[in-house]
């Protein structure tokens with residue numbers, strides 16, 4: 001088993017040591033980072049500290065040097081985002097910092113995406129995400145989207161105030177297998193159940209897995225209205241999404 | 250500040266229920282002075298669908314028409330028995346007047362700003378339109394405050410609301426661009442905040458002229474979004490300036506986790522801080538001591554919305570036991586909240602005081618208020 005000292009990047013080593021407290025997560029990240037090439041960990045470090053210009057430059061350099069796009073994405077960009085999610089969940093960083101990390105991730109992905117789509121590499125799954133009808137809170141949903149993208153999902157963001165029809169249309173248009181709904185108001189939470197009912201009425205409920213989240217939503221409520229899963233935070237959102245589409249690790 | 254009614258109280262130091270008017274009670278508590286019993290105060294909306302039906306004043310009209318707004322606001326006194334009324338049920342009146350696109354929604358949801366379509370990009374754009382105070386979504390609030398003053402006289406505290414520059418920033422710049430700007434260019438962000446402060450002061454002053462006793466200042470620099478150090482860096486001094494520029498008590502409202510910034514908040518000289526149930530009453534009181542009056546913090550989504558009077562009473566007692574000087578819901582309550590749960594707040598307060606002073610009328614008498 002790899003140890004902290006095996007991570008070939010001082011900054012990331014210190015970050016893991018300082019901010020990752022859960023044993024399982026610590027072991028997982030140490031494993032991940034100790035196997036990554038130093039020049040890719042530089043990219044990860046740029047993501048973690050929200051330096052978008054560096055993320056941009058380092059990604060181009062890595063590709064020019066002949067590292068595969070998939071490897072740059074997995075061991076550089078995605079690896080960086082994994083730590084960002086944990087730091088946010090544990091309140092070591094806040095929304096502005098996560099937004100900056102996501103911007104850095106985007107700066108790198110710009111160079112990766114065209115290569116991946118040209119080579120026909122499939123995303124983990126296509127996910128439709130939206131805040132339900134009548135609700136305009138989207139900060140949490142957007143963070144989930146960033147981490148989902150950061151984990152290799154393709155996400156179609158329907159934004160806020162999303163009607164059941166918009167969810168259903170998007171699933172059909174994009175051939176998505178996963179739907180994520182967010183609600184922050186007790187007044188709009190029931191619209192999650194209504195959307196699920198609309199999926200049933202439209203005879204497409206079995207085509208997708210549905211996950212829900214947002215501060216007032218509970219696992220019990222999710223269960224009652226017939227969702228497939230509930231996630232408490234953005235890190236969990238990724239775990240749940242992976243579980244629902246049958247990806248492990 | 251305390252009216253002549255409370256002379257006996259001042260002389261004997263004994264709390265007498267009913268001795269002070271609601272207005273006196275709230276104003277005294279906001280000033281850190283003695284009260285006959287803890288006031289029940291709502292710095293944010295307590296409008297519910299049930300109350301709308303009762304007085305036939307529904308959203309969205311009750312957010313845009315001063316007469317309906319006043320009628321709905323009065324129910325927190327006439328129906329619920331609170332010591333204050335607060336007619337601004339939304340957080341978007343001024344954003345509408347500034348030109349943001351608003352979704353007014355229907356009877357059963359709050360209206361909101363379409364933040365995905367920001368109207369401003371930099372400090373150069375920050376300008377208060379010359380007819381800002383004449384915009385119908387502003388004048389309806391002023392009209393409502395005038396009507397409440399006329400109808401309810403001095404019985405109850407009339408609380409207005411003027412949005413702080415931080416929340417205005419979310420609305421006019423969009424949440425994400427605004428938060429990124431705060432990280433990329435703190436100096437420019439401060440300049441924007443400083444310029445938006447003018448809007449806060451102008452709307453606040455207009456409400457004072459209309460008859461408001463105190464003003465809620467929502468400024469959502471919450472622990473769910475930004476760090477405590479952010480509050481210190483961007484808002485502590487600005488809120489201190491607002492205390493100097495607005496001559497009536499200000500009640501800062503920030504929902505979510507805030508214990509990590511309460512010390513900074515207490516340094517501003519603001520009269521009160523409306524705090525959320527994510528913060529423990531005793532722990533919060535220990536931090537702020539008597540530097541600022543806490544208002545709160547009955548939980549909305551669970552306690553007031555999903556639970557019953559018994560749990561409401563428990564949370565009231567937790568606040569009173571901790572010495573929290575004004576009690577009320579933590580934030581704008583869910584529109585489907587049961588009246589019964591809201592009424593329980595003043596009842597639980599009265600019972601708590603009665604239990605501590607046998608000379609007071611029993612809770613059953615208090616109930617017939």
Ligand code: B12
Nearest residue numbers: 136137138139140180182186213214215231233234505580
């Ligand atoms: C910021 C905020 C706002 C901003 C929204 C900006 C925006 N673009 O989103 C502004 C100031 C505009 C706003 C407006 C309003 N708000 Co508001 N707001 C908040 C606040 C302070 C924080 C919410 C937030 O962003 N949290 C941070 C994010 C990161 O957390 P999160 O959203 O929970 O998301 C995480 C998880 O839940 C999960 N997750 C989220 N979605 C999903 C989806 C899936 C599929 C999964 C798996 C997981 C998942 O992962 C996320 C990341 O970890 C909360 C109070 C609070 N502390 O929660 C009130 C709060 C949500 N608001 C409230 C209210 C009342 C309002 C208004 C009605 C106010 C008014 N009177 O007008 C309006 C309503 C507008 C509308 N129609 O939607 C109440 C709701 C009460 C209720 N339960 O009904 C709250 C709870 C405050 C309170 N204590 O009462 N608000």
Ligand SMILES: [Zn+2]
Nearest residue numbers: 503504580581
């Ligand atoms: Zn609030």
